[in-house]
Amino acid sequence: MAVVEQREIGADHERRDGPAKVTGTAPYAAEHPFADPAYAHPVQASIARGTITAIDAGAAAAVPGVLAILTHENAERLASDEDQEYWVLQSPEVSFRGQFVAVVIADGPEAAREAAERVEVSYERRDHDVVLRADHPELYAPEQVNPSFPTDTEDGDVEAALAASAATVDAIYTTAANHNNPMEPHTTVARWDPAAEHLTLHDSTQSVHNVRELLAPLFGLDTEQVTVIAPHIGGGFGSKGMPHAHDVLACLAARALPARDVKLALTRQMLFSVAGYRTPTIQRLRLGADADGHLLALVHDVWEQTSRIKEFAEQTAVVSRGMYAARARATTHRLAPLDVPVPSWMRAPGENPGMYAAEAAVDELAIALGIDPIELRIRNEPDVDPASGKPYSTRNLVECLRRGAERFGWADRDHAPSRKPGPDGRLAGTGVAASTYPVYRMSVSDATIDVLPDGRYRVQIGAVDLGTGTWTALAQVAADALGVGLEQVELQIGDTSLPHASVAGGSSGITTWGTAVTEAARNLLEAHGDHPDAGASATGSVSKNEAAKRYAMHAFGAQFVAVQIDPDTGEITVPRALGVFAAGRIVNPRTARSQLIGGMTMGLSTALWEQSVIDPVTGHYVNHDLAGYHVATCADIRDLEAEWIEEDDPHVNPMGTKGIGEIGIVGTAAAVVNAIHNATGIRIRDLPITPDKLLTAGL
Amino acid sequence: MQTTITLTVDGQRRTATVDTRVTLLDLLREHLGVVAPKKGCDHGQCGSCTVLLDGRRVTTCLAFAVQHDGAEITTAAGLGTADEPHPMQRAFLDHDGFQCGYCTPGQICSAVGMLAELEAGWPSHVTRDVVSRPQRTPAEIRERMSGNLCRCGAYVNIVAAIEQAAGG
Numbered sequence: 001m002a003v004v005e006q007r008e009i010g011a012d013h014e015r016r017d018g019p020a021k022v023t024g025t026a027p028y029a030a031e032h033p034f035a036d037p038a039y040a041h042p043v044q045a046s047i048a049r050g051t052i053t054a055i056d057a058g059a060a061a062a063v064p065g066v067l068a069i070l071t072h073e074n075a076e077r078l079a080s081d082e083d084q085e086y087w088v089l090q091s092p093e094v095s096f097r098g099q100f101v102a103v104v105i106a107d108g109p110e111a112a113r114e115a116a117e118r119v120e121v122s123y124e125r126r127d128h129d130v131v132l133r134a135d136h137p138e139l140y141a142p143e144q145v146n147p148s149f150p151t152d153t154e155d156g157d158v159e160a161a162l163a164a165s166a167a168t169v170d171a172i173y174t175t176a177a178n179h180n181n182p183m184e185p186h187t188t189v190a191r192w193d194p195a196a197e198h199l200t201l202h203d204s205t206q207s208v209h210n211v212r213e214l215l216a217p218l219f220g221l222d223t224e225q226v227t228v229i230a231p232h233i234g235g236g237f238g239s240k241g242m243p244h245a246h247d248v249l250a251c252l253a254a255r256a257l258p259a260r261d262v263k264l265a266l267t268r269q270m271l272f273s274v275a276g277y278r279t280p281t282i283q284r285l286r287l288g289a290d291a292d293g294h295l296l297a298l299v300h301d302v303w304e305q306t307s308r309i310k311e312f313a314e315q316t317a318v319v320s321r322g323m324y325a326a327r328a329r330a331t332t333h334r335l336a337p338l339d340v341p342v343p344s345w346m347r348a349p350g351e352n353p354g355m356y357a358a359e360a361a362v363d364e365l366a367i368a369l370g371i372d373p374i375e376l377r378i379r380n381e382p383d384v385d386p387a388s389g390k391p392y393s394t395r396n397l398v399e400c401l402r403r404g405a406e407r408f409g410w411a412d413r414d415h416a417p418s419r420k421p422g423p424d425g426r427l428a429g430t431g432v433a434a435s436t437y438p439v440y441r442m443s444v445s446d447a448t449i450d451v452l453p454d455g456r457y458r459v460q461i462g463a464v465d466l467g468t469g470t471w472t473a474l475a476q477v478a479a480d481a482l483g484v485g486l487e488q489v490e491l492q493i494g495d496t497s498l499p500h501a502s503v504a505g506g507s508s509g510i511t512t513w514g515t516a517v518t519e520a521a522r523n524l525l526e527a528h529g530d531h532p533d534a535g536a537s538a539t540g541s542v543s544k545n546e547a548a549k550r551y552a553m554h555a556f557g558a559q560f561v562a563v564q565i566d567p568d569t570g571e572i573t574v575p576r577a578l579g580v581f582a583a584g585r586i587v588n589p590r591t592a593r594s595q596l597i598g599g600m601t602m603g604l605s606t607a608l609w610e611q612s613v614i615d616p617v618t619g620h621y622v623n624h625d626l627a628g629y630h631v632a633t634c635a636d637i638r639d640l641e642a643e644w645i646e647e648d649d650p651h652v653n654p655m656g657t658k659g660i661g662e663i664g665i666v667g668t669a670a671a672v673v674n675a676i677h678n679a680t681g682i683r684i685r686d687l688p689i690t691p692d693k694l695l696t697a698g699l
Numbered sequence: 700m701q702t703t704i705t706l707t708v709d710g711q712r713r714t715a716t717v718d719t720r721v722t723l724l725d726l727l728r729e730h731l732g733v734v735a736p737k738k739g740c741d742h743g744q745c746g747s748c749t750v751l752l753d754g755r756r757v758t759t760c761l762a763f764a765v766q767h768d769g770a771e772i773t774t775a776a777g778l779g780t781a782d783e784p785h786p787m788q789r790a791f792l793d794h795d796g797f798q799c800g801y802c803t804p805g806q807i808c809s810a811v812g813m814l815a816e817l818e819a820g821w822p823s824h825v826t827r828d829v830v831s832r833p834q835r836t837p838a839e840i841r842e843r844m845s846g847n848l849c850r851c852g853a854y855v856n857i858v859a860a861i862e863q864a865a866g867g
Contacts, residue, residue: 014792019781021800022788022807024735024774031734109729110720183739183747183801183850234737234801235850268740467799467851594795594853601852626744626848633845635825637854638837 004518004654008479008486012590016491017232017471026232029187029204034261037189038067040253041112042246042264043102043119044273045094048128048619049339052092052101056120060104063118065111068256071102071119075252079220084309085342086218088248094123095309096341097619098273100245105253105262128339130619132305134282136336139303142313145333146349147506149318155386156328158286161297165288167368168297173285173357175687176611178278179271179621179629180346182466184234186275187265188247190254199226199251204233206240206466207503208496214243215251231494236466237602238345239276241505246274272624276344277612279304279314281353285361293371293379295326300358306335307342314343315350320358322387322552323436324380339619345505347602348662351437352669356606356687359433359670364683367417373432373674374401374410374558385552393551393651396582397434400558400645404432404580407643408560417681419567427565429679433670435557435581437663439511439652442502445542447516449478449524453534456488459520462501463493463513468661469591470509476587477514477655481521483530499539507555507659510587511652516542518654547651555658557581559600561671563679570691570699572676574604577668579642584649584658592660596642599664604640605632606665607672608688704768708733709777719765723757724748726764727774735774735804739848746847749805749812750774756812758846775804778811787811790860798851806847810861813843835865 020026057069075089088100102119106112141151162168182204189202199221205211208228216223233240250264266275281304288297300320306312317331346352366373378398384391405411413430414420422428447461459478465471475491482489492498502512519540528536547553562576579600586592609630615622623629642664649656669687677683682697703716708731715730724741727733727750736759739747743761750759751773779785784792787807797803817839822829825842833839840858849857 015795017800018792018795018797019784019788021797021803022775022784022791023779023781024737024776024804025781026800027734028737028801030738031728033732108718108721109725110718181850183745183799183848184737185739232800234739235799237850265738268742268744467797467801469798590795591798594798594851594856597855598798598852601854602850605852625742626740627742631848631850632852632854633848634854634857635841635845637852638841640855 004480006480008476009585009587009655011476013472013476013486013588015469015472015591016475017465028184028232028234029189029202029230030263030265032202034189037261037263038105038107038257039109039112040103040105040250040262040264041116042100042249042270043116043121044270045097045099045101047094047123047125048097048130050094050123050125052094052121053124054122055102060115060118063111063115065107066104066115067107068105069102069119070252070256076255078218080217085245086248088245089252096273096307096339098341100249100274103249103253105257128619130338130340130614131616132280132282132303132336132338134303139334139336142311142333142335145313145315145318149315152332153321154330158297158299158328158330161328162286162288165296166291167289167365169285169287169361169364169368171285171361171364171685173283173360173685175281175353175356177280177614178346178606178610179612180237180239180276181271181629181631182235182237182239185266185268185271186240186244186246188250189261189263190250191261192254192258194258197225201228203228203230203247204240205230205243206236206464206505208462208464208494209500210503211243211247212496215247218248219251228496229494230464233464233466237347238349238505241345241503244275268626269624272612272621273341277341278346278349279343281316283316283357285357287361287365289365289369293369293376295324295380296328298324298326298329300331302333304335305338305340305343307340308337310342312343316354318350319354319436322385323358325382325386348437348665351662351666352606355436355666356669359667360673360685363674372415374405377401377434388552390550390552393547393553394647394649395554395556396645396647397556400556400580400582403645404558404560404578408578417677419681420679422564427567427679429675430560430562431671431674431678432558432560433667433674435559435663435667437507437555437659437666439553439555439658440506440508441542441545441653442508442512445501445512445516446499446539447520448499448537448539449520451532451534451536455534456490457482457484458490458492459517460492460498461513461516462496462498463509464504465493466504468504468509468595469588473510473587473591474513474517477510478517478521481518507661510655510657511659512542514655514657515653516540519543545653551651553652555581555583555663557663557667559667559671561675563672563675565676565679565694567699570694572608572689572691574672575638577604577640579664580645581642581663582645582647583660583663584647584652585656586644587655587657593642595660596664597640599662600640600642600668601632601637603665603668604672606687607669611688702765704765706767706769707771709774717764721764722760723762723764723767724759727759733774733776735776737801737805739802746809747802747805749809749847751808751812756809775807778807787864790864793863794856794860796856796860797853802847802849806849806857809844809847814865
C-alpha cells in the first residue's frame with residue numbers, strides 16, 4: 001500500500017474545535033437550541049431481580065407540569081426483543097437494580113424529577129446474585145469474546161512445559177468493576193415529527209450511525225427515518241460506542257409527545273447502572289521459563305461477569321496469545337451470568353485488565369529468575385506473531401523499552417523488591433510494563449469530497465470526535481490525500497446525513513475513516529485531475545486491507561512508573577510516569593500526546609483509585625457518584641510524559657497510522673503495581689491498590 | 700413557587716421568572732441558554748459548572764438561582780471569544796489543555812478564580828507555611844485545581860496552561 005506524501009500529517013496543529021471548546025460555545029447534546037423542550041426523568045428499579053406487581057403514578061401525575069408518565073403498562077410496543085438491553089418499558093421483569101421502570105415527561109426538569117420520585121412501584125422480589133466468583137455454579141464459556149476472538153486457545157502441552165520450567169509463577173490477579181464516567185453524562189434529545197414520520201436525536205454518542213441502525217428497527221422505522229446528530233461529545237471511553245437503554249427511553253418519550261423535543265440527560269448516578277462499565281475480573285496467570293528466561297509455558301485463565309439479559313465477554317486473555325514467544329500456551333474465558341447491569345466497552349476492553357495481570361506476572365517471573373524485567377521481555381520477543389503465525393507489519397516493543405529505560409534512568413534501579421527509603425521518609429520504587437493494542441479497521445465507512453465554489457474542499461463523513469482530535473486530525477489526513485494545505489479543507493462530521501461511518505472506538509477512527517477519505521480524494525483527483533473545478537465531487541469507501549492477510553498489526557509501548565509510599569498511612573503517590581510508544585505515524589503530535597497522556601492518566605486511576613463497589617444485599621453500586629468513585633484528579637498527576645518512536649509502517653493503511661486512543665492505558669496499572677512491589681517488597685494482586693491493602697499486607 | 704430575578708451574565712442583564720428549586724446552573728443552561736457551564740455531576744463533585752460569581756469561582760450546581768438575584772456572573776463564554784480569547788483560554792489552546800472539552804469552560808473559570816485566590820494570599824492544603832504568602836508552584840496549582848475533574852486526563856497540560864497564563 002502506497003503511503004501518501006505527508007505534509008500535514010505529522011504537523012503540530014492546534015485543535016480546530018479548540019476556540020469553541022475553550023469559550024464553552026461548542027454545542028453538546030443537550031445544548032443545541034431547542035424551542036420549548038420537554039424534560040424526561042427516568043424511574044429506576046429499586047430491586048435487583050423480580051417482577052413489577054403494580055405501579056401507582058397518581059401522585060406523580062398530580063405534579064404540576066407533568067405531561068406524561070410511561071411505564072411497561074402504557075409505553076409503545078417495540079418491534080424487536082432481540083437485544084434485551086433495548087427492551088425498555090416492555091415487560092414487568094426486573095433484571096438488575098437501576099433498570100428503567102418508568103419515565104416522567106414534564107415541562108421542566110424540576111417537575112419531571114419530583115414526579116419521578118413520586119412514582120410508586122411495587123415488586124415481587126426474587127433472590128439475586130451480583131457477586132463474581134471463579135467457582136460460580138453457572139459459569140459458562142461464551143461462543144466468542146469481544147469483538148470476535150475465540151474464547152479459548154491451546155497450543156502445546158502447558159502442564160508438561162510448566163513441570164519442565166526452571167522458574168514458575170502461579171498467581172491470581174483481580175480487578176474491580178470500573179465505570180467509564182465521561183464528564184458529559186449520557187444525554188439524548190429526541191423529537192418525533194409525525195407528519196414527516198421522522199425521528200431526530202441529538203445524542204452523546206461515539207457513533208451516530210450505530211445509534212440509527214440499532215434504534216430504527218425497534219420502532220419499526222427505516223434507517224432513513226432517523227437522524228442522529230453529535231458534533232461534539234463530552235468523552236465516552238467506549239460507554240457511548242453503542243446506544244444504551246436511555247436512547248430507547250428518550251425515543252419512547254418523544255413518540256409519546258409528538259412534535260416536541262424531549263431532553264433526557266442521565267444523572268451521574270444513573271450512569272452506574274445503565275450506561276455500561278468494565279466487568280470485574282479474576283485472572284490466573286501461570287508462567288514457566290527456563291533458567292535463561294525463555295518462556296516455556298504461558299497460561300492465562302479469566303473469569304468475569306456478564307448480565308443475564310445481554311452477554312458481554314471482555315477479551316481479557318487475548319493479549320497473552322500474542323505478546324511474547326512461548327513454547328506452550330493456553331488461554332480461557334469464563335463468564336458468570338449475574339443480576340447486574342450490562343457490562344460493555346471501557347477503554348481498551350481486554351487489553352487493560354489483561355495486560356495488568358500478564359505484565360505483573362512477567363515482573364514476578366523476572367524476580368524469580370533474577371533477570372532485569374526489561375531484559376526478560378526482550379528475551380521473549382517473538383519472530384512472528386504467536387497468535388496468528390504472521391510476521392508483524394512493524395513491532396518496536398524493544399525500542400520502546402530501551403528508549404524508555406534510557407530516559408527514565410532504569411540502569412540505576414535496584415531490582416530487589418524490598419523496603420527502599422525515599423524522600424521525606426517515604427518508600428520509593430520503580431516499575432515497568434509493556435503496552436500493546438491491535439490495529440482495528442472497521443469494514444464500513446464512506447466519505448464524500450466536494451470542491452466548493454471558492455476552490456476549497458468539503459470532506460464529509462459521519463465520524464465522531466469524542467475528544468480525540470478527529471476534527472483536526474482527519475482534516476490533516478484529507479489535506480495530504482488531496483495534496484493541499486489544511487486551510488483548504490472543510491470537514492463535516494457527526495451527523496447521519498453525512499456518509500456512513502464506523503464507531504469512534506477500538507482506536508480505529510483514523511485508520512478507518514482516514515482510509516475512506518483517502519480513497520475519496522484519490523477518486524476525485526483521478527476523475528478530475530490534480531486541480532478539480534468547483535462542483536467536482538467523489539466518494540470513497542474504506543477497503544479491506546489485503547496486507548492484513550500477510551501481516552499481524554499491533555501498536556506497542558513501554559511504561560515506566562515511579563511511586564512513593566507513606567509507610568505510616570500507605571498513601572501512594574506517583575511522582576513520575578513515562579510512556580514510550582510505537583504506534584505508526586502520528587497525525588498530530590499535539591492531540592496525539594494528549595491521547596497518550598490521557599490514557600496513562602486513566603491507567604494510573606485504574607491502578608490506584610477506581611472501583612465500583614456493589615452491595616451484594618441490594619445489588620446496588622453504592623459509590624455511584626464522583627465523590628464515591630474516585631478518578632485521578634489534578635493533584636494526583638505530577639510528572640507524566642508520553643513520547644513515541646517514529647514508525648514507518650507501509651502495511652497498516654495509506655496514512656501509516658496504528659491508532660492511539662487506547663494503548664496509553666494499557667500496561668500503566670502493571671507498571672504501578674510492579675513499582676509498589678519494588679518499593680515495599682509487598683505484592684498486591686488486587687486492583688485498585690488502596691492504602692488499606694498495603695497496610696493489611698504488613699507495610 | 701415562582702420568583703423573578705435579574706442577574707448580569709457575561710455583561711448582559713438577564714431577567715427570568717423561575718421555580719425556586721431551579722439551580723443557578725439550570726437557570727443558566729435551561730432558562731437563559733447560556734451553556735458554557737456544563738452539568739457533569741450536579742453535586743459539586745466535578746467542577747464542570749464552575750463560573751465566576753462576583754469574581755469568585757463557584758460551582759453553580761450547588762447554588763439556587765434565587766439566592767443570586769443581582770449577582771454578576773462570568774462564564775467561559777464571557778471571558779473571551781473564539782477570535783479574542785482570554786489569556787487563560789489562549790493558554791489552554793497552546794498547551795492542548797483539554798480533549799473532549801466538556802470540563803474545559805469550568806476548568807478555565809476555575810483557573811482564573813484560583814489565580815486570584817493565590818494573588819490574595821489564600822493558603823491551600825499544600826501550603827506549608829500558612830502565614831507567609833503562598834507561592835505559585837505546580838503543587839499549589841494542582842492542589843487548587845483538584846475540584847475540577849478531567850476524565851480525558853489533560854491535567855499536565857492544564858497545569859502548563861495555567862502557568863503560562865499566570866506569567867510563566
